[in-house]
Amino acid sequence: MxxxxxxxxxxxxxxxxxxxxxxxxxxxxxxxxxxxxxxxxxxxxxxxxxxxxxxxxxxxxxxxxxxxxxxxxxxxxxxxxxxxxxxxxxxxxxxxxxxxxxxxxxxxxxxxxxxxxxxxxxxxxxxxxxxxxxxxxxxxxxxxxxxxxxxxxxxxxxxxxxxxxxxxxxxxxxxxxxxxxxxxxxxxxxxxxxxxxxxxxxxxxxxxxxxxxxxxxxxxxxxxxxxxxxxxxxxxxxxxxxxxxxxxxxxxxxxxxxxxxxxxxxxxxxxxxxxxxxxxxxxxxxxxxxxxxxxxxxxxxxxxxxxxxxxxxxxxxxxxxxxxxxxxxxxxxxxxxxxxxxxxxxxxxxxxxxRMGEEVLARGADHLVTRHGDGRVSVLAWAPADVTGGDPVTGHQVRLSVPVGPAGSAFLLRSSVSEEHGNAWAAWRELGRPASPAARELDVLREAAEPARSHRALPVRDGRVELDLRLGAHEVTLAELTPVLVDETPPWWDDRRLLGLGEENPA
CATH class of the missing domain: 3.20.20.80 (Glycosidases)
Structure with a gap:
């Protein structure tokens, strides 16, 4: 739903x-x-x-x-x-x-x-x-x-x-x-x-x-x-x-x-x-x-x-x-x-x-949606945390229809921490739990601590983005939506001509 x-x-x-x-x-x-x-x-x-x-x-x-x-x-x-x-x-x-x-x-x-x-x-x-x-x-x-x-x-x-x-x-x-x-x-x-x-x-x-x-x-x-x-x-x-x-x-x-x-x-x-x-x-x-x-x-x-x-x-x-x-x-x-x-x-x-906006648009049991003064929308979403000791929930879905106003598309930047990402404690455990990590181990742990990040363009229809967030075990995610009001791609540019992005070097 x-x-x-x-x-x-x-x-x-x-x-x-x-x-x-x-x-x-x-x-x-x-x-x-x-x-x-x-x-x-x-x-x-x-x-x-x-x-x-x-x-x-x-x-x-x-x-x-x-x-x-x-x-x-x-x-x-x-x-x-x-x-x-x-x-x-x-x-x-x-x-x-x-x-x-x-x-x-x-x-x-x-x-x-x-x-x-x-x-x-x-x-x-x-x-x-x-x-x-x-x-x-x-x-x-x-x-x-x-x-x-x-x-x-x-x-x-x-x-x-x-x-x-x-x-x-x-x-x-x-x-x-x-x-x-x-x-x-x-x-x-x-x-x-x-x-x-x-x-x-x-x-x-x-x-x-x-x-x-x-x-x-x-x-x-x-x-x-x-x-x-x-x-x-x-x-x-x-x-x-x-x-x-x-x-x-x-x-x-x-x-x-x-x-x-x-x-x-x-x-x-x-x-x-x-x-x-x-x-x-x-x-x-x-x-x-x-x-x-x-x-x-x-x-x-x-x-x-x-x-x-x-x-x-x-x-x-x-x-x-x-x-x-x-x-x-x-x-x-x-x-x-x-x-x-x-x-x-x-x-x-x-x-x-x-990084959330000043204006609250919606609250739910697993999400908070806010808007910034410049029209950007930020969504904080989280997976359930079961205190009874059961297996963590994977694949939890947060599905939202988000207002972004008139725009051709919206840029989604997503940052997440979970059991798999942004979890330095898990990396430390896998390293053998060093009590006093050496300099290289500290660098590894700091790198492992950074959130997973992804981005893509989403279509805007009638001023809205249909946002589907599938969350991993104990995931907390921040989804930031920026309306793309102007596309400044030159009319002569064709990304398909870049190797790996489309047809193989069309004539």
């Missing part, structure tokens, strides 16, 4: 999918591999904001207590912060500030998380914490300007509903931290954007209580945030895990939950930012590296902007060390890129989205 795409637009395509992207801890941005990876991502995708942990952790070196004349004092040092933020802005991406974790010199306890020991205890002094927040934001405003910093959302902590990220998952203690922090932010400037509570899946009951708390205490809150993952419990193997997955619709449901929960309450209408999302919450699950993953997330990217204001992929690259230094170039990391800038299939899903 062919789907007739209407000529009339259905509204603008939301950019919620590119508003923000996740990153490893703050000070990793000082590394060459990190900055090269981010530069590539920004050239081909172009995210607007970037969010990660560790802005106030010891690795960034901001909070520096010392003694002088027998008195404890604190110096705030922004040497690394300036280098990182300067690099971000040079690459056209702005911070989405996450205030955390606790500097060891201000912490009330010794509980930490991750290989790099981020402290997750409340401050020993809320007054000193508030001054740390004020000092950091005053420095940023002074260096980058108030108008600029007002565009950087400021999120208070990370997943306080989990005891691993906030001591005892103490909700009342988080509310106190949020209250102190939000007031400190607004003391710097009332126009700065502050929000939370950055909860993880499985803690939906926190959000209505958070809304009631900020309303009852008259605490500023400019946006609400949460995270979304769709994997089951981890089944550990050495240097990796396996997990089941819920259908991709579960992610969209999580994206939509805050608006539904907050409707009619004190934070109804507040922007909703999903500041982390992925399939698995583990940085060592090989599903992240696969073609399956791109097909699985395609409907999420296509539809997520309908139910929330942003959803940030966790993370843009594998320069990421929560459970230690990765043991292999492909290790199931969260990133769109591996170390050394090898593109994963999900990278191409994002790159395809970046």
């Amino acid at each position: 062919r789907t007739v795409v209407p000529d009339r637009g259905q509204g603008r395509l939301s950019e919620a999918w590119r508003y923000c992207v996740g990153t490893g801890r703050f000070d990793l941005a000082l590394r060459r591999d990190y900055q090269e990876s981010l530069a590539l991502v920004q050239r081909e995708i172009g995210f607007r904001h970037i969010r990660g942990h560790g802005l106030l952790s010891d690795g960034a070196g901001v909070h520096r207590p010392y003694e002088h004349a027998g008195e404890r004092r604190v110096r705030h040092v922004f040497t690394y912060v300036d280098q990182v933020v300067d690099a971000y802005l040079d690459l056209g991406i702005r911070p989405f500030l996450e205030l955390g974790f606790m500097p060891s010199g201000l912490a009330s306890g010794e509980q930490t998380v991750f290989w790099w020991h981020g402290n997750v205890t409340p401050p020993a002094s809320h007054a000193e914490w508030a001054e740390l927040v004020r000092a950091t934001l005053r420095h940023l405003v002074g260096r980058y300007g108030l108008d600029e910093v007002r565009t950087w959302p400021i999120e208070v902590w990370n997943e306080p509903n989990l005891k691993e990220f906030w001591q005892d998952a103490d909700e009342a203690a988080y509310h106190r931290l949020y209250e102190v922090t939000a007031h400190a932010v607004k003391e710097v400037d009332a126009g700065l954007l502050v929000g939370g509570p950055a909860i993880s899946p499985g803690a939906d009951e926190w959000l209505p209580r958070f809304a009631d708390f900020v309303a009852a205490r008259d605490v500023p809150c400019d946006f609400v945030s949460r995270h979304a993952y769709s994997s089951g419990p981890a089944q550990h193997v050495p240097f990796g895990v396996h997990q089941t997955l819920m259908p991709a619709e579960a992610l969209l449901e999580q994206f939509a939950t805050p608006r539904r929960q907050l409707a009619g309450g004190p934070l109804a209408g507040a922007p909703v930012h999903v500041t982390e999302f992925n399939s698995s919450y583990r940085p060592d699950n090989p599903v992240h590296d696969t073609a399956f993953h791109a097909a699985y997330l395609a409907p999420v990217l296509a539809g997520g902007g309908e139910v929330c204001d942003s959803f940030a992929y966790w993370t843009f690259c594998d320069v990421f060390e929560e459970i230690g230094v990765p043991a292999s170039i492909f290790h199931g990391g969260f990133g769109l890129l591996t170390h050394r800038q090898i593109k994963k299939p999900t990278y191409h899903l994002y790159a395809f989205m970046a």
Whole structure:
């Protein structure tokens, strides 16, 4: 059955999918591999904001207590912060500030998380914490300007509903931290954007209580945030895990939950930012590296902007060390890129989205159709991703009647990733899974990571192109249709006279 795409637009395509992207801890941005990876991502995708942990952790070196004349004092040092933020802005991406974790010199306890020991205890002094927040934001405003910093959302902590990220998952203690922090932010400037509570899946009951708390205490809150993952419990193997997955619709449901929960309450209408999302919450699950993953997330990217204001992929690259230094170039990391800038299939899903038009023409269970201002039409289509473990679907058909306007023909450029194409993980496996590929192997993997591309001319009848896309296993394809309005072939030219294109050198 062919789907007739209407000529009339259905509204603008939301950019919620590119508003923000996740990153490893703050000070990793000082590394060459990190900055090269981010530069590539920004050239081909172009995210607007970037969010990660560790802005106030010891690795960034901001909070520096010392003694002088027998008195404890604190110096705030922004040497690394300036280098990182300067690099971000040079690459056209702005911070989405996450205030955390606790500097060891201000912490009330010794509980930490991750290989790099981020402290997750409340401050020993809320007054000193508030001054740390004020000092950091005053420095940023002074260096980058108030108008600029007002565009950087400021999120208070990370997943306080989990005891691993906030001591005892103490909700009342988080509310106190949020209250102190939000007031400190607004003391710097009332126009700065502050929000939370950055909860993880499985803690939906926190959000209505958070809304009631900020309303009852008259605490500023400019946006609400949460995270979304769709994997089951981890089944550990050495240097990796396996997990089941819920259908991709579960992610969209999580994206939509805050608006539904907050409707009619004190934070109804507040922007909703999903500041982390992925399939698995583990940085060592090989599903992240696969073609399956791109097909699985395609409907999420296509539809997520309908139910929330942003959803940030966790993370843009594998320069990421929560459970230690990765043991292999492909290790199931969260990133769109591996170390050394090898593109994963999900990278191409994002790159395809970046080439979609501004106007939505049609949506379906397996496609999204958009139009550019110059009349070009882009179609994103994807094969089903079966989370039950069955054999992948091959030969999935997407058949569309696409409006391109009056033209003699349309030029089709098709780019695809699948189990067979644009799948560097599969090539790495066939190479024998080299943990640290040599230079030539890196070149091979980068070449294998590129999408398959094809092109041809399609006839236009009554202003429409009949587009038939047959998709391979876990294929995600971008079909770009450009109307050919003028054919400038000279009247004396005959392609049939070229060897291999027609008759054999006719007289």
